[in-house]
Amino acid sequence: MIKTAEVVINSGIRNLTDAFTYFIPDQFSYLDTGWRVVVPFGSRQEEGFVVAVRSEPEGRKDELKPIQDVLDDDPWFDDHMMQTARWLSERYLCTLAEAMRLFIPGKKGIRKEKFYYLNANYAGIFNETRTENQAAVLEWFRRQKIVTMRQFQKEFGPEARSLIEELKQRKLVLCSSTVQTARVNKYESELHLALTGEQVTGILPQMERKPAQFRLIQALLTRNLTDADLKEMKVSRQTVKTLVDLEMIKIVRKQVMRDSYQNVAGKYQPVTLSPEQENAVAAIADALSYSRFQSFLLHGITGSGKTEVYIRAVAAVRQAGKQAIVLVPEIALTSQLVQRFKARFANDVVVIHSKLSLNERYDTWQRIREETAGVIIGARSAVFAPAPNLGIIILDEEHEFTYKQEESPYYHTRDVAMTRANLAQAAVVLGSATPAVETFYDALAGRHVLLSLPSRIAGAVLPQVMLVDMREELKKGRRSVLSTQLEGLLRDTIQRGEQAIILLNRRGHSTFVMCRECGHVITCRHCAVALTYHYAAGMMRCHYCDAVEPVPTLCPACRSRYIKFFGTGTQKVEQELQQLFPDCRIVRMDQDTTHGKLAQDAILSDFDAGRYDILLGTQMVAKGHDLQNVTAVGILSVDTILNIPDFRGAERTFALITQAAGRAGRGDKPGKVVVQAYNPEHYAVCAAANQDYSSFYAAEIEFRQKLLYPPFCQLIKCTVAAGMEDTARRKAEQLAAALKSELRPDAGTDIIGPFPAPVLKVKDRYRMIILIKAGNLDTVKEIIRQKNWHTLSDTVFDVSPISVV
Secondary structure, eight states: OEEEEEEEEOOOOTTOOSOEEEEOOGGGTTOOTTOEEEEEETTEEEEEEEEEEEEEOGGGGGGSOBOOEEOOSSOSOOHHHHHHHHHHHHHHTOOHHHHHHTTSSSSOSEEEEEEEEEOTTHHHHOOSOOOHHHHHHHHHHHHHSEEEHHHHHHHHGGGHHHHHHHHHHTTSEEEEEEEEESOOOEEEEEEEEOSOHHHHHHHGGGGTTSHHHHHHHHHHTTOOEEHHHHHHHTOOHHHHHHHHHTTSEEEEEEEEOOOTTTTOOOOOOOOOOOHHHHHHHHHHHHHHHTTOOEEEEEEEOTTSOHHHHHHHHHHHHHHTTOEEEEEOSSGGGHHHHHHHHHHHHGGGEEEEOTTSOHHHHHHHHHHHHTTSOOEEEESGGGGGOOOTTEEEEEEETTTOGGGBOSSSSOOBHHHHHHHHHHHHTOEEEEEESSOOHHHHHHHHTTSSEEEEEOSOGGGOOOOEEEEEEHHHHHHTTOOOSSOHHHHHHHHHHHHTTOEEEEEESOOSSBSEEEETTTOOBOBOSSSSSBOEEETTTTEEEOTTTOOEEEOOSSOTTTOOSOEEEESOOHHHHHHHHHHHOTTOOEEEESTTTOOSTTHHHHHHHHHHTTSOSEEEESGGGSSSOOOTTEEEEEEESGGGGGGSSOTTHHHHHHHHHHHHHTTTTOSSSOOEEEEEESOTTSHHHHHHHTTOHHHHHHHHHHHHHHHTOTTSSEEEEEEEEESSHHHHHHHHHHHHHHHHHHSOTTSOEEEEEEEEEEEEEETTEEEEEEEEEESOOHHHHHHHHHTTGGGOTTEEEEESOSOOO
């Protein structure tokens, strides 16, 4: 008998759904389910995941290709990770490879690199007269032996690629490729004593005439030394070499774990819990003590001390020797939370998010797998951290839509957390001041334990909120972005030496550029959307495909010179603030100012330190930040979300106003908030101004029930895309008709559409949408799988979409 492995190929090809069988050579006989391997696939080498191992007759050996290499020292996927991946594949209609890829730090565990070398027979192949340039290149190749494209470009500049292609065509240079692990470990050298303490005692007196050697040996008696230590001690390399040659000391290579947050620290301040906090901590601790799955909804108003409840729950988990995952919806929220947790748990904390380098993520993964880190903090991808001893998963701001992945697999972090915790018999805590409607509905139905924090800590009160009807401002002739009330609030706040936050959920300078002569709006050539003007760069940018265009001096339609910028973005608000308050220190935080790995952290740190008076930004400034000197918040045009044709528009509006308003008055000074709206009568706006979740939920759940939207149904959004609008529409109509024909009339499923996406064209692809509503989607998903519709390259199925448009 021989051992074979069923391997799924780590590929983005959606119709590659089957596992492939490979022979396991004797040197890899230890392989089992969960290992990552390198296998031949067609003419290439690819990474694969072992999903099953079998014994088969010896005769099959000649039919199968062998596994070529193993990527890790241990299986990458444990049993719970494998079960979660299979659940993801079933629930979200994705391939098993797509689901398993979520559990590795990058999309691939291997990297392929081409290298080039001189054909040994090149003189016989090419006897024509060579140009001086070709001769120089061939001579360089002869000296270098084997080179990469990067080395070649460094030597020969922009012409390198065309030179290589010419030499390849003439068979003077041959090309091959190699597969390496994507991870590159970092090492540093350490000096260790090679002698016993007794031996050192015997020779130290003889070394006093050599002070550098003497100091070095003395230091090594107490600790091992790094290069940085030697530099500080002013010990030369020659001194080190002499002692190494004498076999008195030895150089040891030690792996260094990269960590961008290693210098983040804080001082832990013991907090006296309120009775409500104590009750919440006790309830969570009780579930943890029994090591059983239990989910909680921690519903606490802004500033009610949810983070301290998280810290106490994690402390209980760590005391029991288990690991904790703490999730935040955006990277911008990571730094403050990391500071709080590092103050309590020190180097037991690691951080995961997409802006870290691949090697940093691999190092973090290793610490988690080896259980040298027990507290994992990160954005949604951290839910896949390989914690072998999981005790709790916490989702802070659980209502946030960024917890939903917007590319395949279209998973929701909350659902993944519930599945992982259930398998591990761990607890889940969902925390929010504005819980998702579905989450609160489940809590009222008993599917989560509801824990309430109805008051702010330390006697702080909710801010006073003023609603300003911008229609009235317009009637009074005021054309400013800021209302009279908000301008006055900012002026008073700055005069008192306090700080303000202004939220406008729209980056850029102007939302569109239009010709006043003919009304032509400048749109993206790749997407059916207006380009946004960015003042600082002096150009227009598409916020869907990131294409950049210069601002035209003449209208493309009528050749008029009357080009004007309309609408308001964060850059334009920044200009107006600078004009109104010339001595005010203003910092802007949006996607244009936060490109770096820790750019958001730096802005928030400077603002918290008092280096700025006003923090202006998009929704990333609205949530989670605990800034003690902020007493004023201005919220601009937030009710425009209500105009989006989506049933969650009111929920988004309520959450954004409530969360942004909650940034004010969190210290010992009272806060004030100005909400500028064009529809101030809407129930979501009124409820948010009063920080009244109950009244919002009562109105919203009635609306959902009448129109049969979640939580009263389940949804799948199907998007069909094509290069031509007619083609997209025809394919979508055919799919909708096929779906209807497969479903029984009494199945209780509603097929809506197809209808054009609100932004019809994105990246030169026209998009049509079909919405599937049902009490239970199991039958629909089974039909989709049987017909293999989910593997079509032009069709995407989003299960439980966060938006239906």
